[in-house]
Amino acid sequence: MRPTLDVGHTRTVAADDRIPVLVYDDGSPGGAIAFDRALDVAARIVVAMTPASPNHTRNVAAADHAGTPVHVVVLGAGDDVHDAICRCADESIHLAFVPRPAEHPGRYVRRIVQAAGECQQAGHGVLAVSVVHPDATVTGPVVELDPAHSDSGFAALFAAGLAGTLGRPLHILRLPGDRTNAPVRDPQALDRARRFITDHDVAAFDEDVDGDPIVTARYHADGASSVVLALGGFTVHGRKPTAPSEIPDAVLRTPDGEIAHSLVADAPADIVLVLDAIHLEHGHVARSAAIGAAVGAITVGVLARGAAGLVAAGSGVGVAILAYQAVHHHLDRLDESGTAGGVATQGA
Incomplete structure (x- = not known):
């Protein structure tokens, strides 16, 4: 442990x-x-x-x-x-x-992803989902999982704000793999996260880890107050013939999807899923074709008053408000520019 x-x-x-x-x-x-x-x-x-x-x-x-x-x-x-x-x-x-789901965690995660996409279709720019574990510790660090193949940027920002609000250290795990050509779907959000950590004296620790990413994620989740994981940057095509209203199992066969599935199923911590740049296309997979989703995830302590811009924050929970407002502000700018990311394609 x-x-x-x-x-x-x-x-x-x-x-x-x-x-x-x-x-x-x-x-x-x-x-x-x-x-x-x-x-x-x-x-x-x-x-x-x-x-x-x-x-x-x-x-x-x-x-x-x-x-x-x-x-x-x-x-x-x-x-x-x-x-x-x-x-x-x-x-x-x-x-x-x-x-936390009592059974069928894979379907549970897929249903959350689909709901996030449909909220974005309705013009709802950011959505935070915390999968609550009944026995999660409140004294452990906030663990941010940084995958090698891509980085949303939003996960880093939310993790920093959460750690600052809870007064917990931030443990950034850089999962194994070659990051040479790994895209960052939102570099500005990532930059804000780094500045936030510095400006607000968040005790942050980077660690490059080896071995199987799922095993590593599970190991560090044991004792964490929460685990923050990005899941996104892909397009889902087609539908399951046996369940036409659901996105396909392929979503969970991505590297991040496999980790999310494992953590939601078994990890003894609150799991914060940060979903962004997910496109659901065709058939009854979504309510219309080509839905772009930019979805943030936060848990207890990462708060906002609903303001769209960066403001000077006071003491206490102000550090988390600043982080959340940075995300909210940037998503507003994405909506105005009409841009959206997508780095992979998954089929039914």
Whole structure:
């Protein structure tokens, strides 16, 4: 087991720094835990819950005790995490907490990817999804996984903001491989992450690691407070004939997809998936052809007031607000320029 690093208590989130969030309550005990995570940062909560969730009374009481407004949306019979996350676009919400899946983690990740693309189609420029583990430690470092074949830039920025807010060290793992020709899908976001680390004295440690990337990721997730991983930069064509509304399994056969699948399935930490530049095309894979998705992922502590530009941030959670605003600002500029990335193609 990785040793934990106790470097102080999580900072209190001021009322002005809280944001609206969405919680997917699937009726399991994990749905209640995801709700509790959301209470730590929420100005208001939209709960997308399965019909007759046993958590409903308990969640509403907890929100009332915390003084947090709650709006409940009852999902249809058979709806899942995809349908819950799609509500983010309707509610102008950029942060979602979802419970760790009890089974079929691959399908769970694919449904999150599809929902993110559909939110982008609706004009929702950034979406944060945290897959909450019930036994995640709160004393470990924030671990950022840096793959060799590509880099989104957004993952680095979110990881830095999260570490700064939680007062945790940032452990950047550079996974094995040749980075000579690896594209950075958003160099400005990566540059902002580096400046953020320097300007706000984030204790950051870089480490080049060897061996199997999945084994390495799992090893370092044990003891981490959260693991940040980018997943994107590809185009998905076609559809599964047995499930025409879903993106294909090929998404999880990318290097990042395999790591995401493994971590969501088994890692004892909150997994922060940073999805960007995902294009879903053809058939019923998405609601229309050629959807561009630029999706950020953050977890407890990486906050914003909804402002679109960089501003001078105060103490406490201000460091995380600055990081999130940098992402939000850059995505706005991407929307204005109409540019989007895509570095690989996956078929059904």
